[in-house]
Amino acid sequence: MARRRALQACPTPGCPALTRQGACPDCRRARERRRPSARSKGYDRRWERTRADYLDDHPWCECEQHGALPPLQRPHAEHVHHLDGLGPLGPRGHDPENLQALTKSCHSKVTAIEEPGGWNHRT
Template sequence: MYLRDHPYCECSECSALPPLQRDLATEVDHIDGLGPLGPRGYDPTNWQAMSKPHHSRKTAAETWGT
């Protein structure tokens, strides 16, 4: 449902662009990085729509520091 309402990537890179110039969102990211098991896992204010490549890059940076 969240992706239906937020069809474009909301990452920091894409959010500076007009919606139609952003990547299409295919995944929902937990902004706090704790995932669905974190204390805000089901809080929509902790979600952002992201494309697969951007979500993977953010997750890698949070996990491995790259």
């Protein structure tokens, strides 16, 4: 028999709703409406070209763990990470020296370490 979680207060300040986990549906929808789009943060066609060109030149994961392996033993990269953490709108947003090819899981780990508050909560 599955146990149900106890109700808890929505973590959004001032919201009286009770929820089983995290923010209530109304607060989640409101947060999503306020969230800037990826395009407004510079992830546009220019970035898509930069990313594709970088992955063509750096097809293998470049994280610390995999970077120590010979190229053909590394997993295939699918994400491109900005080393300065500023994204494509930063002063070095399209500079190959500021980019790093990573697998999805390695990119998630790096982001979790660099941005413990979550994904791009710097608005």
